[in-house]
Amino acid sequence: MTTSLQQVGLAVKRLQWRHHREMNRRLTPLGLSLVQWDTLRHLDANPGASLHQLAELTFQTDQSMGELAKRMVDRGLIERVDGAGRKVQHQLTPTGYELRRAGGEVADSVLADTLGHLSAGERDTLHELLVKATADS
Template identity: 45%
Template sequence: MDSPHAIDSDQAGQIQDASRLEALGRAIKQVQYRHHRAVDTGLMDIGTTLAQWDALRAIGRQPGASAHDLAVYTFQSDQAFGTLANRLIRQGLIERRPGRGRRIEHHLTTPGLEMLETGYPVSQAVLQNSFTDLNEQERTTLLYLLRQILDRPLG
């Protein structure tokens, strides 16, 4: 007689599939976490953090962007980005300027641009080391697959 708590083969297959998906999601997060830790450690040697350098990178790529746009780009809340931007202003790495209407624009200062440029080799070294075991075709395929996932809306 079957136990009332026994699962059938379809349920077992669903659990196994869910387990594989969870393992995939976890592996992606582990790679990201490892990258962040290694880049953050390297950036400390040049006097910044990953969060600060990422904000500089976002401003460098989008000069004149609003705090909200930069918060979205750097995966932060508006409040968290505002606090970070204030810290970068005090360090002389960015400045805010009035934009159209009530918009406040963010720009790199010369020291901010220098910090940004100094951080690129740190980031590139970590990424190069991380992906060194993948050939060019494998890296291209991985990027393609991840972009496919990102382009698909959730829900």
């Protein structure tokens, strides 16, 4: 019997949902939500990113990213810096960097609970297939 597209899609969604729930649970002691940690992670990888760029990277709307960034600035996790012209850029504070690092350890532990059961070859194949499925046609 061939696995249907819907079965595959549902399996991907269930794994994603499991990861999100567990990451939020394990990030709570750090005072972070998954979306906050994800913002820190993307800002670390893309220093000086605009709010619009961060919104795209974290699957947020520009408006929700603006509200989230304001709260993160107020908490001392990120700071606004002047960019070219009137552009406002963002960067991690030392506290934000430390929480990004600690959150990365949490993410690794959550992913190890699921994807860690796959062999290195299976993980490589899964990654290749997911990249292929998300590539623009």
